[in-house]
Amino acid sequence: MLLRAGILIALASSQVWASLEDDVHALVAHGDLPPAEKMVRAAQARQGGTAEIAAALSWLARGSLAARQTGKADAYAEEARAMAMRVLGMRRVDADPWLPTAIGAAIEVHANVLAARSQTAEAVVYLQEQLKTWGGTSLTERIRKNINLLSLEGKPAPPLEGVNLAALKGNAVVLFFWAHWCPDCKADVPIIASVERRFRAQGLKVIGPTKFYGYVQGGEPAGPDVEKPYIEKIRRQYYAPLAGMPTPLSAVNFQAYGASTTPTLVLIDRTGIVRYYHPGAVTEPELTARVQAALR
Incomplete structure (x- = not known):
């Protein structure tokens, strides 16, 4: 109770600096859905429907889903999506920083609600339809992630630009997708390096795809000619334990x-089948167990 009160006081005292979306996200992260909704509704009463309020609603959808309140989650998701679409109008979705958050989360939550209701096939079809709608935008990766979470394990690994996966059949392969700005990626390096050393003799390979993000340290905008050497510098500084890891540079792979x-992280077995698809950080025991199974 004291922690929650402290969060509310901190949010109230920092309203000048923080965004509504940040404040709602913080409350949802601590399971404080009622005050989060109150904050959103108050902003909605003042401002009407905006892209930021739609993004905040999408956090209520995600929080409700995490609390297994699927009906509320789906209702929030639909409200966020409808509001975002009204705001979008004839603009490009990526022209506004809040719209991809609102629309992407609404799509994600609805698909997860379907899956939670044992309608996984319907969820995949829905996501594939959304992929056609939003192809060529920043939503592509997020929608594909959700398709993969529901359906990629047990299927052949998609091609990887810059590396011939077919030539690696007979080995187990860990794909470690990382970004130069990503602290969790750096934290995973010693874990992945330890597992690679342990199973190298049994045929484990590690590949580290990355891509250009259009900026370097401090968010400074940068073209590929500047960002590429910056990526190489980050790799030397933080990824030295994985010095032998091929690093294809391609947005297509993402x-x-x-x-x-x-x-x-994506784990591919000796026959080229995906056995583990895991967005987010991983523990060493979890990765070790997965690799052992893939090498059998």
């Missing part, structure tokens, strides 16, 4: 594997 979250 789209194919739905790597909207970094790190994303």
Whole structure:
């Protein structure tokens, strides 16, 4: 109770600096859905429907889903999506920083609600339809991630630009999708390096796809000619334990594997079948167990 009160006081005292979306996200992260909704409704009463309020509603949808309140989650998701679409009008979705958050989360929550109701096939069809609608936008990776979470394990690994996966059959392969700005990626390096050393003799390979993000340290905008050497510098500084890891540089790979979250780890067995698809950080025991199974 004291922690929650402290959060509310901190949010109230920092309203000048924080965004509504940040404040709602913080409350949802601590399971404080009623005050989060109160904050959203108050902003909605003052401002009407905006892209930021739609993004905040999408956090209520995600929080309700995490609390297994699927009906409320789906209602919030639909409200967020409808509001975002009204705001979008004839603009490009990526022209506004809040719209991809609102629309992407609404799509994600609805698909997860379907899956939670044992309608996984319907969820995949829905996501594939959304992928057609939003192809060529920043939503592509997120929608593909959700398709992959529901359906990629047990299927052949998609092609990887810059690396011939077919030539690696007979080995187990960990794909470690990382970004130069990503602290969780750096934290995973010693875990992945330890597992690679342990199973190297049994045929484990590690590949580290990354891509350009259009900026360097401090968010400074940068073209590929500047960002590429910056990526190489980060790799030397933080990824030295994985010095032998091939690092294909391609946005296509992130789209194919739905790597909207970094790190994303994908484990491919000796026959080229995906056995583990994991957006987010991983523990060493979890990765070790998965690799052992893939090498059998």
